[in-house]
Amino acid sequence: MDDHWQAQARIGTAVSGQTLAHWARVNPRSLEETGAAWLGWVLALIRSERRRSRDQAAAFYRLYRAMETGHTLPPLSGEHVGEATTLGELREEWADQAGTVRAPEPDDGQTIVLEGFDWPEEPTEAHDRAAVASLTSQGPARVREAAREAQEAPVEARGRLDGSGFLQELDEAAQSAGRTAAMAADREALRAGRDLIDRASAQDRRVVGWARVTDGDPCAFCAMLASRGAIYASRATAAGGGRRKPVGSSDGRRRANRRPRVALEDLTRYHNGCHxxxxxxxxxxxxxxxxxxxxxxxxxxxxxxxxxxxxxRAWRRHIESSR
Structure with a gap:
């Protein structure tokens, strides 16, 4: 599982870096023109990387399911590959998608049965709308708001709008917006892979629950989600935080510091920069x-x-102090 989030993180981090580099072409003093050009370029990049994220997620899903159950799903491409495959073939597919080199494993020859399954289609238009909204609000809209606040401030407090102080503050606002927009682009690039696993697992008759796996530097909320392990036996019990009582535990002992209840919608929600x-x-x-x-x-x-x-609050302070 670590290999999966790390491979997805490489996609998101690369998109973030390219987005920030291209942001240098955005001029706060000609924001409409340069901001629109930046948005079009980044959206094209995100569309391309969403496909990579989705293909990679499907390869992970097929291998992970095989190792957990001895059965897997057909290729995402829909290509007919017979009634069975092997662990070795699934590992090769994952290594190819993740861009890694794998060593041979003793059980590579294990037969894995293919089960019938229709992979969900990507809601491309919805993903595009989400990307445009996120990128715009975190990038150009922030610069526009900073300029508006400066223009509405009393003259004696701000000085001339073409003065060096105002222009410097506008440039600083643009730099800050570029960083937040880059983090938003990271998240949008990974949306398709996360969506595929979420929707495919909802249709997968062998799935009995879900769990959060954090990246190497989780926020307090993500760490709390991970600490609960598999908490959802079904979507119907998700809102109730349906984790079974651990063997040997005491209800009274655990009641005082039980973790907050979370819904499945929280489990599948990701903030900017989250991997x-x-x-x-x-x-x-x-x-x-x-x-x-x-x-x-x-x-x-x-x-x-x-x-x-x-x-x-205690948990948040603890996690933030260790990040």
Missing amino acids: CQTVPVYSRTDFMTPQARDFDRQWQEVTRGLTGAEAR
């Missing part, structure tokens, strides 16, 4: 990765004796 992923779970035994167990231990220690908002 976390949500993965399907195929076993009804308690799903706790080493990372999840570590976050679970930290939560119990940091929030001991605290409840509600106090527990959340």
Whole structure:
């Protein structure tokens, strides 16, 4: 699973860097023209990288499902490949999509049965609308708002609008907007891969739950989500935070510092710059990765004796201090 979020992160980080580099062509004093040109260029880049994210996510899904269940899904391309494949072939596909080199594994020859499945189509127009809205609000709109506030300020407080002080502040606002827009582009580039896993797993009859896997530097909320392991046995119980009581635990002991309830919509929500992923779970035994167990231990220690908002504040301070 770490290989998956890291491969997706490489896509997002590359898009972020290119977006920020191209932002240098945006002139705050001719924002309509240069901002529109920047938006068109970045949107074309994001469309291309969304396809990469989606193809990569499908390769991960096929390999991960095979290793968890001994069964997998047909290729995303729809190409007919027979009734079965092997773990080795699925690993080759993943390595090709992720751009990595893999070493041979002893079980490469294991037969994996292909099950019938119709992959969901990407809602391209909806994804384009989301990208335009996000990029515009985080980039040009921020510059426009900074200019408007400066123009509406009292003259004695701001000086001449063509003065060096005003122009410097406008350039600083543009630089800040470029950074936030680059982070938004990162998220939009990964939208298709995340959406594919979310929608495919909703149709996958073998999926029994979902879990959050964080990147290497999660925010407090993402770390809290990961600490819960597999909490959703079905979408119907998601809003109730349906994690089973851990074996050997005491309801009374855990009630004081229980984690906040979260809905599946929270589990699949990502902030700008976030490289976390949500993965399907195929076993009804308690799903706790080493990372999840570590976050679970930290939560119990940091929030001991605290409840509600106090527990959340303590957790946020703990995570932020360690980032």
